[in-house]
Amino acid sequence: MRASFDINLIVAALKKVIPGDRIPVALHEPCFGGNEWRYLKDCLGSTYVSYVGAYVTRFEQMLADFTSVKKAVAVVNGTAALHIALKLCGVEPGDEVLVPALTFVATANAVTYCGAVPHFVDSEERTLGLDPEKMKDYLRDIAVINAFGSINRLTGRRIKAVIPMHAFGHPVDIDPLLDICREYNIEMIEDAAESLGSYYKGRHTGNWGKLSILSFNGNKTITTGGGGAILTNDERLGGLAKHLTSTAKIPHAWEYRHDQIGYNYRLPNVNAALGCAQMEQLPKFIARKRRLASLYQLAFQGMEGVTVFAEQPFAKSNYWLNALLIAESISDMRDDILAITNKNGIMTRPAWTLMNELAIFKDCPAMDLGVAKSISRRLVNIPSSAVLGEEEGEDDAA
């Protein structure tokens, strides 16, 4: 099969979408075309650049409004948000947490920060995220429900939580997953680090988890330099999230009292200022990114052996990172595709190494990961910056 596929077809299709003056192109670049400078200057002028300041409050409100959750707590990054979300779900040392094998390392790392063990589950090709049906069959085999929750009878450990991760912005099929969580008494945390602006059945991702998280790293749909947020519809948990991420200090004019082991995970006001300006442009970014996705669909239409990943009917995706899925028959050409596209000035990247394949997690429990392995062999992320989806003559004030 190898000889039968011409990688230059992929390069040509990408160049059809990417304007010639835009090569070299990164996978995802931020865009600072709004009030970023104005807010930064205002923040600096106020001298409130640190942990007290109006931009943090405003940014949190903008996030809550946009995602329709009751409470958003801005933190230093998505990893910190996951750590606190797991703590607030009651994950304790020795527990297991179900995590897709196909994810960024932060999802699994955060579990270990709680002294818990990641337990890897498979993905499905139609969402690139956790496969609820397969997980249900697996739990039927290995889980025993008792008064404490679900116990993994192979390890004797409690399975306390599951973290569906909306990979590359595409929503996991949440409803069947929720049914399983109810049946097995497992808490759900949505890792929505990549899915700000993505909807499941008309509602923004992050609304189903007991807590959920966002990320605003430099490569995300909006950025605060580094940053993240904890989302929740439980106001009590939201208050606790704020408290725990602010060194668990009890408010007082001068006294320093802390009632829990807390964390210094607050987002500085200067980063939140950037975030406010970015949030104002989010609808525009999403529109451009969705347009870019449709341009890619068009450009690759009819190319045998290569499909551009597309959202499910129940999903409206932000298309954070567009992805090519190449046929199994040409999967041994993936590294050549990466090398040749990058050589042509077009940044591409494979999916993350599967978590169970990292030495640090190789002894963690895992179900059959056939689909995740196949996706991981066949997926290539392609340039997805919002600016690439800008329409000529588009009203920039839109």
Place this chain on the structure above:
Amino acid sequence: MRASFDINLIVAALKKVIPGDRIPVALHEPCFGGNEWRYLKDCLGSTYVSYVGAYVTRFEQMLADFTSVKKAVAVVNGTAALHIALKLCGVEPGDEVLVPALTFVATANAVTYCGAVPHFVDSEERTLGLDPEKMKDYLRDIAVINAFGSINRLTGRRIKAVIPMHAFGHPVDIDPLLDICREYNIEMIEDAAESLGSYYKGRHTGNWGKLSILSFNGNKTITTGGGGAILTNDERLGGLAKHLTSTAKIPHAWEYRHDQIGYNYRLPNVNAALGCAQMEQLPKFIARKRRLASLYQLAFQGMEGVTVFAEQPFAKSNYWLNALLIAESISDMRDDILAITNKNGIMTRPAWTLMNELAIFKDCPAMDLGVAKSISRRLVNIPSSAVLGEEEGEDDAA
């Protein structure tokens, strides 16, 4: 005694130093009079606001140059820096770490993040920091040296490390402490969060610890919004600190491989840009802060029952936060002093609640803490922003 002290004397002395147009005054305000705006603008223009970018490298080099350490690693805050420093010193779950009871909660929290137990030690009044002589006598009583290091024979746990914290910028007496560390095979980490610009016997604080840490919170001598750094003279450990704080990712053009449980503790480039501009002004800030300290000395000269804390002959302090020490005989007036000064628009604050007095740490081992308790009853921090030490007609470009 109570009736014999007039709190208005303190208010009057403070007002003698603080310009009338400066009331209300905060305890420590940042000053953005340099290249802050220029560098922020440049950073935004480059679009490199996140974890890749020239300002991080430049900021790290400026820190290393200023403190004369071999390697500085910029991180998200001082707490994160302490966590990684402890890990790299080999602190393991179940170990004990000697920590002054008189410190900010982050010092003790970071120990718990490693699964270790803070073990509280006393301070001495001449430095406000850890008392090496008293700690030596204590270790003679409780520590047994064996092949694994020093074992606390009361708890059976290994005493792996000690964290001298240079309180309010004043250097701990390091040399005798180093002797003890050698004798008992205990690693030293300097918590220099408050002592950027402070020297011990002519050398910058942070040079003696196996690793040391700095903080750049909004209330510190320089600020990056939120930020911190790990310092070390061991280049191998410096490299490991960078690796561990950057998700332990192995460098590769597109592959995602992580060889350890890592952390997302990197300082964003946008915060580092702020840091570079602040570092350029650090010598000026220190000069102003030291001038302010001498103005306070003058204003309180001869006031019975109140002394302004002054550096030891072996120390050159940044006087991060100036401190009044009131006589034991009037210590029951401390809260009145706090209330009346704050009511007069002059922010003052007591020392932190002693760590062993927080419910979260009350079961941790502790030596006799008589001096820390006395300092904690008698100390009042007074406004210490660099701008308050500005000399009329001072060359602003200095």
